[in-house]
Amino acid sequence: MTEYAVVVIGGGPAGLAAAIKAWDSGAESVLVLERDTVLGGILNQCIHNGFGLTRFKESLTGPEYAWRFIEEVKKRGIEVWTDTTVLSIDKEKRVFAINSERGVFSIYAKSIILAMGCRERSKGALNIAGSRPSGLFSAGTAQKYVNVKGWLPGREVVILGSGDIGLIMARRMTLEGAKVRAVCEIMPYSSGLKRNIVQCLDDFDIPLYLSHTIVEIEGRDRVSGVVIAKVDENRKPIKGTEKRFSCDTVLFSVGLIPENELTAQAGIKLSSQTKGAVVDQNRETEIEGVFACGNVLHVHDLVDFVSEEAEIAGKSAADYANGVRGEKDCVECVAGESVGYVLPQLIDRKGGENVKLYFRVRKPIRDGEIRLESGGVTIFSKRKKIFTPGEMESIIIKKEDLAKFDSKSVLSVIGG
């Protein structure tokens, strides 16, 4: 069987950065498996700018951001097989895949990096009443039609969900001459970035209906309209608040789900909070030598942080393949008050490096205190003005503090 030191599953931003870093960290051979015909993943359809502000200190488009990494991969001569879909992986770190050239085949890897990204929650999962006409798209699918294929789905649009892709598509459809009648958000706040609300809705006078949802879809062949209604604090529609909009297109931007079918199939433990693998700060999963990074691990707001995380996984995977990783001593780190999730969920006390802890709050908080406690001791504490679920937060734990972690530590945000 063919053997590689590091096999990276997915050639999007996470996979690319991980492959580069694995190579640079001394991995003897690196192979990237990508199911699409080209590298770059979802960035290829994100033709708006705003990528790379943190990493490159410039505002790039998605394809430009991807290009920088693709160039680096090429420069190093890292092997890439596109049009290749991974079917499964197993505990012996065999990767089973399929493509036109090799048929169904398997590869043995010393380390595997999972970088499959995420998918959009579909309309089907929402149980919206009404008909099932055409014209209902997840926002990302519409984005692909408009930006990659050059086909406009329709001219009168209602968007459900104010996630970033929904907001970006509100602007994109407007620029293409479509009329976006409304963006509805079931929560009392948007789950998208503040800058996207301003630049994509406010600047184009697109109304945002907070605490509203679609209660009915109309139209037999093509969608002809939707009925929206205000929801109460339990997110149940309030009778008498219905409004009808006619439209020929409805976009759904109702959440992203890490695509972990391969991970789950391999028997790797998933977190019910992130829907991604449970990992330590090296992004190593429950199976030794299997790492995960990017949106397959937890959904990021900014690609810059995906790249950063992927580099951690890339280095760790190379080290593991080269046998230079030492003993581990992992303890749990869990989400406490007002915190939706913490990542990594495991802290290796022998890690020897500073650890960046990512987390999201569950609801908007003003003037909160981030507090990390372990065994009755406060390891970290800091105040911050505004927290929203739409923006991922992070704190740095100093390496000398790692010894202070007890068997279980809790990260909380103590509200206002």
Add this chain to the structure above:
Amino acid sequence: MFDVLVIGGGVIGGCVLRELSKYSLSVCMIEKESDVAMGASRANSGIVHAGFDAKVGSLKAKFNVLGHAMMEDYTKELGVKFERNGSLVVAFSKEELNALYELKERGKKNGVQKLRILNKEELKEIEPNLSNNAVGALYAPTAGIVCPYKLAIATIGNAMDNGAKLVLDFECESITKNGDFFSVKSKDDREIFSRIIINCAGLGAQKIANMAGDFSFQVKARRGEYLLLDKNQSGFVKRTLFFAPTEKGKGILVSPTVDGNIILGPTADEVEENFTDTTTFGLSQIQDKAKVMTPNLKLSEVITSFAGARAYCDRHDFIVEESTVVRGLINCAGIESPGLTSAPAIAKYVVEDLVLKDVEGVKKEDFNPTRRPDDFFAKLDVDDKNEIIKREPSYGRIVCRCEKITEGEIVRAIKVNPKATTIDGVKRRVRAGMGRCQGGFCQPQIMEIIARENNLSVFDINKGSKGSYIVKEITK
């Protein structure tokens, strides 16, 4: 001029068409939609009923038991998945438990084998996710599941492979009898002539009969809403779980599908013809009932909801007979549950007892009863798959990542009988777009493949019905 014209491309019409194609007859099917299996056959529970429900002596009871006995070989020939998973009618009270004994007795009279009453402990052992409040159940180990639209597609495909003709988008406007043959006209002025008409038009059966001059029955529509759970819930229940039946029918069930999903539903309410909108009330009713049956059900894993409208008629039994007023018109109407189970038996009866008494047909020697299943590729072992990929590299390109469907399989669905021409048509044949992302990733590519294979523009490709276009125009 055809010998026999079948009106309606559902599972009843499909089985009839296939049965007809065994004989030296010229046969044709017309269907008003752009694909077959677009009515009740598209959206129902897919249960192969054991046969204890139907009233003793009814046509329902007769065809159910006959059809049930045929189903295993029938589906095997056609390459359609059938699973004898067994069914349980679950009692939640002493009264319901007592009623099960009556049901069992009725089953016995209908000729159903191996029926057994299980106690609470036995139940818990075979279905651990069943509610603790269940007190007993009627177990029918011979009951099974099948995919209704795949059965319709396969029967029609097989009939076409054996010479039957299919005309799509043919909506009847008038039927005239000229001496010993009928002239059937469509809304767009096409005309087909046939000696015999078999009315398998489902919800439209009354309309068709009326056009031909038969006003002897009424067909009404009953809507059933459903929820479908992700395949990751496969194995949650193994058998089809029914509540004890009421006058309104068999009620909401929790069942596996042959494809590994879990299906919940149906509701049952009267609607206007073919009104298949889902309702907030209906969908929440299903969830509530399903939770009573199986409290650990993970409703967060719902991947889609849908509704189907089924025909039932005022006689409250199947109508399978030659019209008493219009000679040469054979009505298969009001085929509600257990219609899917009964379909092969109804078809056999219609052709052997009703058609062949009027027209002469000899059994064809070259009739091929088998059809290569649309999902044949997935069942192959690695070496066979690689053999195919070597010859046809498109079988190495996965298009639908959730269901792992290759481009080769999609192209095949567009090329073999009955040819898929729409996004939904491809989905129903090979499951591309049927998975958890519901086509989010693969729809653009499937649309391009359909356009490419038919020399069409993507702007001509529909989701399902005419007018259900996906993309409208080129961007600025």
